[in-house]
Amino acid sequence: MIIAIASGKGGTGKTTLATNLAMNLARKGQQVQLLDCDVEEPNCHLFLKPIIETTETVSLPVPQVDEQKCTGCGQCGQICEFSAIVCIKEKVLTFPELCHGCGGCTLVCPEGAICETPREIGVIEQGRADEIQFVHGRLRVGEAMSPPLIREVKERVSHQGTSIIDAPPGTSCPVIEAIRGSDICILVTEPTPFGLNDLVLAVGMVRALELPHAVIINRADVGDRKVVEYCRQEGIDLLMEIPDDRRIARGYSRGQLILDVAPEYEDKFQMLMDKIETMSASEEVKA
Amino acid sequence: MKELVVISGKGGAGKTSIVASFAALAKNKVMADCDVDAADLHLLLEPHIRHREEFRSGKSAVIDAECCTQCGKCREVCRYQAISEDYVVDKIACEGCGVCVHFCPEQAIELRENLSGEWFISDTRFGTLVHAKLGIAEENSGKLVALVRQNAKLLAQEDGSDLILADGAPGIGCPVISSITGASAVLVVTEPTLSGIHDMKRVVDLAGHFQIPTFICVNKFDINEQLTAQVETFCQQRRLKLMGRIPYDTVVTKAMVQGKTVVEYSSGLVAKEIEKLWRQISYALAGD
Ligand code: SF4
Ligand code: SF4
Ligand code: SF4
Numbered sequence: 313m314i315i316a317i318a319s320g321k322g323g324t325g326k327t328t329l330a331t332n333l334a335m336n337l338a339r340k341g342q343q344v345q346l347l348d349c350d351v352e353e354p355n356c357h358l359f360l361k362p363i364i365e366t367t368e369t370v371s372l373p374v375p376q377v378d379e380q381k382c383t384g385c386g387q388c389g390q391i392c393e394f395s396a397i398v399c400i401k402e403k404v405l406t407f408p409e410l411c412h413g414c415g416g417c418t419l420v421c422p423e424g425a426i427c428e429t430p431r432e433i434g435v436i437e438q439g440r441a442d443e444i445q446f447v448h449g450r451l452r453v454g455e456a457m458s459p460p461l462i463r464e465v466k467e468r469v470s471h472q473g474t475s476i477i478d479a480p481p482g483t484s485c486p487v488i489e490a491i492r493g494s495d496i497c498i499l500v501t502e503p504t505p506f507g508l509n510d511l512v513l514a515v516g517m518v519r520a521l522e523l524p525h526a527v528i529i530n531r532a533d534v535g536d537r538k539v540v541e542y543c544r545q546e547g548i549d550l551l552m553e554i555p556d557d558r559r560i561a562r563g564y565s566r567g568q569l570i571l572d573v574a575p576e577y578e579d580k581f582q583m584l585m586d587k588i589e590t591m592s593a594s595e596e597v598k599a
Numbered sequence: 600m601k602e603l604v605v606i607s608g609k610g611g612a613g614k615t616s617i618v619a620s621f622a623a624l625a626k627n628k629v630m631a632d633c634d635v636d637a638a639d640l641h642l643l644l645e646p647h648i649r650h651r652e653e654f655r656s657g658k659s660a661v662i663d664a665e666c667c668t669q670c671g672k673c674r675e676v677c678r679y680q681a682i683s684e685d686y687v688v689d690k691i692a693c694e695g696c697g698v699c700v701h702f703c704p705e706q707a708i709e710l711r712e713n714l715s716g717e718w719f720i721s722d723t724r725f726g727t728l729v730h731a732k733l734g735i736a737e738e739n740s741g742k743l744v745a746l747v748r749q750n751a752k753l754l755a756q757e758d759g760s761d762l763i764l765a766d767g768a769p770g771i772g773c774p775v776i777s778s779i780t781g782a783s784a785v786l787v788v789t790e791p792t793l794s795g796i797h798d799m800k801r802v803v804d805l806a807g808h809f810q811i812p813t814f815i816c817v818n819k820f821d822i823n824e825q826l827t828a829q830v831e832t833f834c835q836q837r838r839l840k841l842m843g844r845i846p847y848d849t850v851v852t853k854a855m856v857q858g859k860t861v862v863e864y865s866s867g868l869v870a871k872e873i874e875k876l877w878r879q880i881s882y883a884l885a886g887d
């Protein structure tokens with residue numbers, strides 16, 4: 313089963329949930345994988361402290377023009393939708409940071425003057441954190457193309473046991489890339505006006521993707537009850553409420569799991585997992 | 600005219616609450632919300648929209664089933680597996696590269712522009728706000744952010760404002776790059792947690808990459824003073840100005856629930872520290 317953890321806004325506790333859920337499964341001897349798809353700000357490693365075993369660079373194929381062969385016909389510039397290759401006065405210029413790696417220019421060049429070279433956009437590191445199989449992507453600072461890196465992280469979903477995906481915040485392209493194809497998407501929010509506003513957007517997103525979804529409220533006692541009301545009105549399952557707890561906040565600041573500072577959560581996360589499994593089983597029946 | 604952009608890398612550090620308080624404190628400015636994906640500033644500023652415009656950006660391929668002979672060429676050239684076996688384009692997967700359009704022997708495919716959001720100019724009790732809403736599942740390429748900033752700048756010029764106060768985008772990708780390039784200064788709001796510090800370093804590098812003067816502020820500094828000390832050391836090493844230390848207080852959430860900024864809602868310690876922070880920043884901006 314693939315469980316994606318997302319939230320309309322950052323800092324609501326996505327990473328906390330993803331890492332604790334994964335560790336709880338691992339400690340119970342179940343096969344579990346954690347994929348941190350928040351490639352701009354990957355944080356899961358701070359809590360799981362994995363031993364990294366492999367590092368691979370991820371690149372996009374960008375065009376390289378052989379000036380000897382190029383006749384300056386301009387067809388490459390015409391096909392490119394992203395102005396990443398232009399032909400001015402029979403001379404071709406490329407702008408690799410703008411290139412989406414679609415391969416159009418290479419295909420269209422009548423002289424076979426273009427070949428593709430890799431441009432590094434980030435790295436993928438894999439390893440183990442206790443018994444968790446750990447994967448994360450790290451976008452190069454200043455790099456704009458996160459979806460292709462997220463796509464590559466997701467290629468590493470094992471399709472065995474449980475895979476937990478920590479998605480980036482928001483509702484735009486990178487998030488979609490991270491959560492699509494999962495069996496259930498859990499939205500983490502806070503009981504505040506900001507939390508509710510962002511949750512409504514996130515619900516719109518999972519509905520557009522037709523993904524089964526449910527909500528978890530973090531720091532459940534800090535604000536008002538409007539998130540709970542919203543979930544009830546919309547018929548969205550509220551799977552868990554995690555109260556504001558000094559032990560958890562202090563542990564979080566130091567990179568500690570809830571499981572290690574508040575042991576009673578072992579049972580709570582197990583119950584959460586049971587609920588998720590029941591939900592996904594009933595989804596399968598529906599499908 | 601100066602432009603201050605407040606960013607944090609990671610969400611939840613309190614960036615928007617601080618920007619909203621600055622909005623209440625700063626005189627003669629235009630505000631811009633560059634967090635177009637999960638905009639929250641409007642919840643505290645209660646904007647009355649005076650002007651709205653559609654934002655079109657990006658394209659998707661559309662196949663005309665009448666003309667398509669199902670030859671399969673488009674599926675062969677598409678690198679994003681965006682065309683299904685029965686020749687329908689998955690709008691979410693489509694990158695809009697147009698390669699299929701070019702190679703379709705029947706001219707059965709066209710690229711259509713996406714309506715990918717909206718942007719607004721609004722009146723608030725603190726002045727003019729430019730903000731936007733990106734559509735769900737749209738590409739946050741930074742173009743909408745750039746549009747918001749551009750319009751804020753035009754309005755500031757028209758009104759003779761001295762300052763643009765911008766709530767920046769999260770992360771270190773396109774949208775945040777778009778929200779900080781060319782700004783007079785950025786304020787990085789961080790919190791003393793391992794992840795907060797990790798993300799602060801990444802945005803500091805980013806601002807450094809674009810050579811933008813960078814100030815730091817530690818929010819909720821007292822939740823872990825040891826890590827706050829680490830932020831201080833980092834600032835010294837990088838020669839960054841640590842502009843403020845704001846304590847943790849539930850008053851921030853309480854103010855938010857009331858739809859108010861902290862400085863309007865309370866006159867306690869948090870409000871005082873934010874006022875002090877704002878004085879320091881305006882001083883530094885004026886000095887540049
Ligand atoms: S399509 Fe090929 S030959 Fe024509 S300008 Fe581009 S690189 Fe040169
Ligand atoms: S690969 Fe695609 S995006 Fe890149 S330069 Fe060629 S046509 Fe443009
Ligand atoms: S290339 Fe054109 S004609 Fe061929 S399958 Fe695709 S849309 Fe149909």
Ligand code: SF4
Nearest residue numbers: 677693694696697699
């Ligand atoms: S426009 Fe590009 S991404 Fe979209 S369907 Fe055509 S080839 Fe694929």
